[in-house]
Amino acid sequence: MNIIMILFPLALGLGLLGLGAFFWCMRSAQYADLDGAAWRVLQDDDAQGETQTGETGRGRSSPQ
């Protein structure tokens, strides 16, 4: 019984962490372009060096 007292807050805390992460994703507009994200993961950013600086515009150029 006592172990439950530790495990439940732990489980709920982890769940809340996930929920918090979900809200954070929403706020930073990561669901704005689901098609593009599927392809972006395949891009080799490092292979092209600094030409990919456009990526840094992510937070700002997305709709706020």
Place this chain on the structure above:
Amino acid sequence: MAAQDLSVFVRHRDDGIASMELAVDGIRCAGCMQAIEGGLAREPAILGARVNLALKRVSVEWREALLRPEAVVEKLAALGFKAYPFVAERQADGAAVEERSLLRALGVAGFASMNIMLLSVAVWSGNSGDIDPTTRDFFHWLSALIALPTAAYAGRPFFESALRALKAGAVNMDVPITIGVVLALAMSVAETWNHGRHAYFDGVVMLLFFLLIGRYLDQLMRRRTRDLAGNLAALKAETATRLATDGSTTVMPIAAIGPGDLVLVRPGERVCVDGIVETGRSELDQSLVTGETAPAAIGQGERVHAGTLNLAGALTVRVEAAGQGTLLDEIDRLMDQAVGNRSRYVRLSDRAARLYAPVVHTLAASTFLGWLAFGLSWPEALMIAVTVLIITCPCALGLAIPAVQVVAASALFKRKIMLKEGDALERLAEADMAVFDKTGTLTLPEPEILNPEALPVERRAEIGALAAASGHPLAQALARALGAPPPAGDVHEEKGLGLSEGQGYGERRLGSVAFCGAQAEAAMVAALHPGASLIAYRHGAFRTVLALGQALRPQARETIAALRKSGLRVAILSGDRFEAVAPIAAELGVTELHAGLMPGDKLALLDQMAAGGHKVLMVGDGLNDAPALAGAHVSLSPVSATHLAQAAADIVFLGESLAPVAAALTIARKARRLMLQNLFFAVLYNAVAVPIAIAGLATPLVAAVAMSGSSLVVTLNALRARAAGEVRP
């Protein structure tokens, strides 16, 4: 060429950084995305570019002092992409806010249902074993702790909608949902208080979770259609040449032109505004507006409409606010009338909800009364009635239609067909008669070369260059059909005859048949293409005669045949003269045609067909089609259509081909079939589950399995709508 001015589209920030949203034509894959982002990033003044692949948009940020917005568009053009700026809609927009709050509620409900399920599984397995009642109570209280705030937060969309409906004296699907949720929570708390074995916290939260998925999909669908409609407007990229008081000209997007401005319309240009001619005299091709292909003369003080083509002379036009013209007034009035007819349609989901609410209420109430009469105490009877409410779960019902709509809409989008109304799919599937406009719909909006075999490939460039040098409307049309090459230099034009370049044997001539001495060829071509305009070309001994006229859209014949095969009756309703419509109809094998119709006549004919029991699919593009498009059971228009027509249409298709019409019908029919299957499944599920619940045999475990099982089946079935998009047309 006058300077472009795109400054209306630019958003400024305090730190000297400007940003702009552009709709980009031709983004198809990850490669395009990378090319655009990488290419723009190479420009030092550009701080960031981000492609949205789903929406085919790019947002660009740059240092304002270093770059003009036009340079961004040019930069994209250099990369091989045509970009059209547009005004980004305000984020405070009601629909966007609602979507975000729905998604947030969905997240909360998902979190809560998972955690409560964790507790519930323990209770269920304990109930069949030997769980300590204290532990069970503890678990139930924990569940209540999660479920009550969740229901209060995530249930709001349903509670609010139910309240709104009740206030208006109506009952919608949210009323039984609200009653079920509130009663189930109250009974579960009471049960926990009394150390009972069963609590429905998990069922309630899961119900909310599934229902929110359906709601969110519905909302997503609406936002998507709205965003795409925004792209469409931008893709048309209409510009006007504004004449300043000092006589200088600026090319501006239509959005930046206001009433009272003076606009210059050169010969060969399309008039982009409604207004009154201030100076100049010309002939207008009004085919896009009225369907009439014969040119009409226009002079000072007369009214011109957006969409007409200026043929002969330059005009200056004083812009008027839309909706003041006599033709527009008439069309506005007809539109109001037509929209009234349309609103009679009831969505499939609403029809289901109308049946659902009273049936569920009656069932639950009679279960309660029945068990009371049978001798059960009222809390027990109420508990069983609540199980009935929960288990008749409209989850499957709530998901059945939005899920199919979203999947079918993306299948359509892949084929460049854009839905503007969510229920257009249902209406399109019901259509049993297709009515086409002729000019611009069955035919291409711009004149085309009807006998390309008379034009050797190696001569295309020289003829095009010669044609581009002339201001004559026919030559202009020919130049456009040949890809608008740069005009040739040193061209001599003889008014009323044609153009010539060079001297002696090497002389090239383009013009009337007599000017080029090509009477023999002309007679042959004229016999093959009656009604077409002829233009002749001579270079040395080489002579050819080109027929220019309205060509059918690609795949028009196949599309008509496919529609017939699907069981639709096909008719043509045109504003053009009978002689112009008849050859087109004959070529397509359409026998039912009405020519010379005014906008009101078209609407009246549609009403007549509707009265005859037909569900009419209208395809049209002109201003004169707008009332008919609004009044038809369902309507499509090509992207080249006039603003008003496009606004009135339910579905807009891109590209020159007419094939999307048949494709849209196929997908819509499949989608409707899937929707009906889903609804049927929801009914079947209830037919099995409800008797169990009424008998009082349903435990929370049964409710949870039934609910998630039925929702899964419905969702998987909806995914089959995607398969309709796999087959290439």
